[in-house]
Amino acid sequence: MKPIQVGLLGIGVVGAGTFNVLKRNQEEIQRRAGRGIEITMVADLDVARAQSIVGAGVQVVNDARAIIANPDIDIVIELIGGYGIAKTLVLEAIAAGKHVVTANKALLAVHGTEIFAAASAKGVMVAFEAAVAGGIPIIKALREGLTANRIQWIAGIINGTTNFILSEMRDKGLDFAVVLKEAQRLGYAEADPTFDIEGVDAAHKVTLMSAIAFGIPVQFDKAYVEGITKLGAADIKYAEQLGYRIKLLGITKRREANAAKGYSAGIELRVHPSLIPSKRLIANVEGAMNAVVVNGDAVGNTLYYGKGAGSEPTASAVIADLVDITRLHTADPLNRVPHLAFQPGSMSDLPILPMGDVVTSYYLRLRVADEAGVLAKVTGILASADISIDAVLQREADEVGGEGATQTDVIILTHDCQEARMNHAMALMQALPTVLQPIVRIRKEELA
Numbered sequence: 001m002k003p004i005q006v007g008l009l010g011i012g013v014v015g016a017g018t019f020n021v022l023k024r025n026q027e028e029i030q031r032r033a034g035r036g037i038e039i040t041m042v043a044d045l046d047v048a049r050a051q052s053i054v055g056a057g058v059q060v061v062n063d064a065r066a067i068i069a070n071p072d073i074d075i076v077i078e079l080i081g082g083y084g085i086a087k088t089l090v091l092e093a094i095a096a097g098k099h100v101v102t103a104n105k106a107l108l109a110v111h112g113t114e115i116f117a118a119a120s121a122k123g124v125m126v127a128f129e130a131a132v133a134g135g136i137p138i139i140k141a142l143r144e145g146l147t148a149n150r151i152q153w154i155a156g157i158i159n160g161t162t163n164f165i166l167s168e169m170r171d172k173g174l175d176f177a178v179v180l181k182e183a184q185r186l187g188y189a190e191a192d193p194t195f196d197i198e199g200v201d202a203a204h205k206v207t208l209m210s211a212i213a214f215g216i217p218v219q220f221d222k223a224y225v226e227g228i229t230k231l232g233a234a235d236i237k238y239a240e241q242l243g244y245r246i247k248l249l250g251i252t253k254r255r256e257a258n259a260a261k262g263y264s265a266g267i268e269l270r271v272h273p274s275l276i277p278s279k280r281l282i283a284n285v286e287g288a289m290n291a292v293v294v295n296g297d298a299v300g301n302t303l304y305y306g307k308g309a310g311s312e313p314t315a316s317a318v319i320a321d322l323v324d325i326t327r328l329h330t331a332d333p334l335n336r337v338p339h340l341a342f343q344p345g346s347m348s349d350l351p352i353l354p355m356g357d358v359v360t361s362y363y364l365r366l367r368v369a370d371e372a373g374v375l376a377k378v379t380g381i382l383a384s385a386d387i388s389i390d391a392v393l394q395r396e397a398d399e400v401g402g403e404g405a406t407q408t409d410v411i412i413l414t415h416d417c418q419e420a421r422m423n424h425a426m427a428l429m430q431a432l433p434t435v436l437q438p439i440v441r442i443r444k445e446e447l448a
């Protein structure tokens with residue numbers, strides 16, 4: 001049978017990796033897919049550079065629409081990124097009856113509903129394994145491997161840049177800004193690292209995982225997003241002393257209604273720095289590596305670990321999608337795996353809960369005047385808000401501020417409570433004259 005023909009839009013780091021791995025492993029890939037898979041056309045603005053990557057045998061054009069218009073092309077790989085021209089081209093490729101493979105998490109997290117609806121109407125597949133956690137086959141695991149389960153929660157380190165920065169901060173005791181500069185110098189962080197360090201990239205990815213875990217529409221606009229820019233070396237050190245590590249987690253959880261506690265049913269969808277017990281495997285994921293824990297009611301916890309970015313790791317995911325499409329493209333669209341794991345007519349309307357309704361536990365650090373009664377006032381406010389304390393750590397003033405210091409740090413770990421309740425208690429504590437600096441609040445996840 002003649003090989004399936006693929007057109008590649010954008011040949012940067014991942015595109016080049018895809019081309020090279022496909023070529024290198026073509027014999028084995030063909031044995032798996034049942035027929036050959038060939039990139040026969042590439043579109044890139046830098047035609048000369050693209051041609052030097054793919055060689056003379058592949059047609060390189062500077063107009064992506066030449067690929068979309070070519071009736072011989074069965075699958076279009078979109079590796080342009082962003083929501084601009086990438087969105088237009090993906091929709092045009094779908095309208096032309098092409099299957100689409102994309103690594104574009106931003107596009108799908110924001111415009112996924114429109115794109116998947118267009119693909120379903122046209123009977124084509126849009127595959128996006130490479131969009132979440134690079135080479136880790138987490139989409140496949142959620143959509144197929146765990147399909148028997150009622151998924152309860154997912155927590156993932158799904159941004160390598162921030163995990164690298166946090167690992168360095170912990171190892172070397174340095175503050176965020178210093179490590180970021182070093183990460184940029186070494187090429188671990190982009191010149192404009194905003195999407196990574198502000199948590200936006202992780203939020204795109206957890207939005208996609210949430211949709212396929214719970215069968216809800218992609219709703220990036222409802223995600224709570226907080227990055228790592230305000231984290232200080234002191235909190236990483238205190239967390240360590242209490243048996244925790246701080247990681248930027250993408251978290252999505254099913255919350256059941258609980259009338260006694262005033263909880264309503266819905267889905268939590270959030271990205272923020274989190275304390276996690278040092279003894280958890282995921283707490284020990286260091287450097288630029290990614291890892292995702294999924295909790296299903298039948299299977300319990302499962303952990304997926306690997307490279308979340310890079311040329312060939314991401315190519316591994318792109319090619320897995322090419323093979324899936326090659327195997328399934330002649331199947332009746334109704335018999336394919338649904339884009340969002342659940343049949344389009346069986347999606348849930350469970351709402352994404354506002355952050356005030358989220359239930360979690362907390363690390364609080366208060367810089368206080370080192371005088372009698374301060375701790376009693378603080379714990380009194382927590383008690384009157386019905387927030388239960390799990391642990392308290394108070395440093396000696398000398399240790400915090402040097403010889404003769406009159407201020408110290410009080411660190412409090414709480415049990416679970418609703419975020420709105422914690423916000424109220426924090427406002428009361430902050431108003432105490434003996435609380436001398438803005439209170440540091442970091443959420444805590446036991447991941448048990």
Ligand code: HSE
Nearest residue numbers: 158159160161308309
């Ligand atoms: N910038 C991302 C990261 C990789 O640092 O993990 C692409 O999503």
